[in-house]
Every structure is written in C-alpha cells, then in structure tokens.
Amino acid sequence: MDSEKTIGTDSYYVEPMRIDDVPAVSRLERRCFTNPWPESAYRRELRNPANNFYVVLRWRSDRPQAETSPPEPRGRLALLPLIRRPEPPVTDSIVGFAGMWILYDEAHVTTIAVAPEHRGRGLGELLLVTLFDEAIRRRAEWVTLEVRVSNAPAQALYEKYGFTRQGLRKRYYSDNGEDAYIMWSPSLRDPAYQQRYGQLRERLFERLAAKGITAEKHGLPHPGH
C-alpha cells in the first residue's frame, strides 16, 4: 500500500510569473544558483511577454507539516508581557520557476529551478514540459540552452527530452569561470520527436498522479491553441 497517499496530497500549480512574484522568485533563485539575476532583470523580462515566457510553480500540501513552533514559555517567563514568541516562519508557496525567450523559430531556456526540498518528484520535468508546450504553441522549431559542464542532474533532464550537446562556451559563468555546454533539442516539428515527446509527457503526468501529486496549470494557454 502507498502510505504517502493515506496522509494527504501535494498540489502543484504552474502559473504565469507576475511582477508580485519576483521577490519570492529571487529568494528561491539565491538558493538554487550561485549567480542569481537581480530582481530588475525579472521585471524587465516580464514587461516583454511577446518574446518571453516565465512561469512559477506553487505548492500546496495537506500533509502534516513538521512542528516548527518554539516551545511555550514556562514559569515566570510566561507572565512577562514584553517577551513575544517569534512569528512562525513564512513559507513561500513558490517552489520552482522557469523561463525562456522565444525569437523566431528558437526558444532559449534562460532559467529553470526547483527548490531543493521538492526535487526528485518530476517537478523540474513538469516545468520543462510547460516550456516545451509553449514553444510548440508559438511555433518554435528548436529549444536551446546553456548548462554548466558540472551540472549532471540538469543535463540528464535535458537528455531525457532528447537534447544533445552541440558546443561549448568557454568560461561562460562569471562566478567561477566554468564552461557551459550548448544543448539543442531535436526539431519540434519532426513527427518522430513529437511522438516521443507526447509519450514522455504522458508518462510524467501518470508518474505525478501515482505519487499523489496533483499538477495543474492555471492561467496558461492551452498547448494546442
């Protein structure tokens, strides 16, 4: 029996990123990347939706959460009105984000990340599929991106979706001078790849559902429109 299912579900929603989301996205980005963008860069991106597409992944859970409140004050301390208990930690419901630029027939993935404590559940894949669906909807033919040569998890995710290494940008990352692989997807117009992509997408949603994870898209265009 799947014991996880008996103690609640995790719901995730992929929604368009809004200006109000930028502070939370930046906080999460600082946990996921060593060279985060300034908040102003996100605001600039969001002002140009014709060539951009940015989404956030929100999390809601009805599973019991770990107790984080400090113990009640005891004895005489409890009588002191000026000693306040600290506020409970604010939980950010944004646990992932992704974005891309779309220029002519190319979609260039600029960022994709999932909060460390939510990784390994198919959510990075959900974000990538969201980008792919939009790239297809906007009639892009190729998806491309740069990835650190040391970033094996991200490369494995891209390779799962058929990306291949097509070049190297020397010392691309300014924080440590690391090189980037340039990766390209297969043609989104190739019928064989369309079939493969459809299967991967279907399997992803089955896998999420089997784990009791509800993943929905809110306020995003339908892929086929």
Ligand SMILES: CC(C)(COP(=O)(O)OP(=O)(O)OC[C@H]1O[C@@H](n2cnc3c(N)ncnc32)[C@H](O)[C@@H]1OP(=O)(O)O)[C@@H](O)C(=O)NCCC(=O)NCCS
């Ligand atoms: C890359 C990242 C978004 C993956 O997110 P995730 O939610 O953990 O990934 P998923 O659970 O959706 O995994 C999907 C696939 O990615 C690959 N993958 C993910 N984590 C992996 C790991 N630790 N090792 C190897 N492969 C991994 C696998 O192919 C996996 O498919 P599988 O489950 O069938 O094996 C996440 O690790 C992250 O946020 N990293 C920090 C930010 C970053 O490096 N972004 C990429 C910039 S180019």
